[in-house]
Amino acid sequence: MLLKTDLTSEQLLAVIFDYMAKISSESKLDRVLVLMANMGREMIVADRCTVWLIDEAKQELYTTVAHGVKEIRIPAGTGLVGHAIAAGEPIIIEDAYDDPRHNSDNDKKTGYVTKSIITIPFRNNDGQIIGAYQAINKMTEAGKFAPKDMELLSLAASYAGKSLESVMLHQEIVDTQREIIATMGEIGEIRSKETANHVKRVAEYSYVLALGLGLSRHDAEVLRTVSPMHDIGKVAIPDSVLNKPGKLTDEEYEIIKSHTKIGHQLLRGSRRELLSAAAIVAEQHHEKWDGGGYPNGLKGEEIHIFGRITAVADVFDALSAERVYKAAWPLEKIEKLFREERGRHFDPAVVDVFFAELPKLLQIRDELTDKE
Incomplete structure (x- = not known):
């Protein structure tokens, strides 16, 4: 594994401003989620970053953007991310396999080895938790996440969560229009x-x-x-x-x-x-x-x-x-x-x-x- 170094203050500001500009000008939900994951990974020099969202209807947590894997769904309240969202508090651990809350099923499927993890819930403008950031495996010589990483990812979560809500509302409007259009089109043809x-x-x-x-x-x-x-x-x-x-x-x-x-x-x-x-x-x-x-x-x-x-x-x-x-x-x-x-x-x-x-x-x- 190629080790890296933490970003300097100048590099960190450049990353933040670059991604904030991209996120604020993006209206596609999938694209915003990709930008969020990339921003979090770069800011705290993680190997992977996952953006989890809450599926209220199915009582599940899911991600369509996780570096290295496809969509993942887990029951609400399970895994580290489930515990972080349920408690409304961030979680940082040095060794995932020493923590009983870690779900190792995906590691077994992919062969990936998860070690250090940091999980931070993010909220909408009303203060409601709508998802969570989860970064995996610190890529510096230290090999574990520090309180500073928690602060940085919390900053990203605070901004991205509010931006994400706006995009999700826009997406809901678009999806509703599509559903109406498809239904009305079928009605017209049936007649x-x-x-x-x-x-x-x-x-x-x-x-x-x-x-x-x-x-x-x-x-x-x-x-x-x-x-x-x-x-x-x-x-x-x-x-x-x-x-x-x-x-x-x-x-x-x-x-x-x-x-x-x-x-x-x-x-x-x-x-x-x-x-x-x-x-x-x-x-x-x-x-x-x-x-x-x-x-x-x-x-x-x-x-x-x-x-x-x-x-x-x-x-x-x-x-x-x-x-x-x-x-x-x-x-x-x-x-x-x-x-x-x-x-x-x-x-x-x-x-x-x-x-x-x-x-x-x-x-x-x-x-x-x-x-x-």
């Missing part, structure tokens, strides 16, 4: 005799196409989340029109087309990123590259890229999935249509990516096929 798997497939197709076009992973995730809402406006279309077995009259077709405007009106006005994106998809997924679509006759890049991608994903699924009222098109026929509609109905760039990523799209279709 039009589609299946829940239809919206799931369109979401996954959209994600693959977005990445293939070079969109950021964040934007691709946003599109995957909101694309199930593309037909949400159908909730306001009368069943007599929406599920009419025969050919629609011109008047009935205009009613069907209005689902794009209705969907947009339902979702517009929100400043939340997901709902704003869902409004775009709901309104623009029937626009055409050549300007012949609806509701606004947008042309080319006037159509938002989310709308252009969803158009391809939606049509591909409509053609390739079997329904009680129609057979699935053969793949050759689908490919022929997309080649013919490249530059007319569909953005040529999206069609090119469609063909490039077709094996992935077919795999998604097979994995999410509708069950009888």
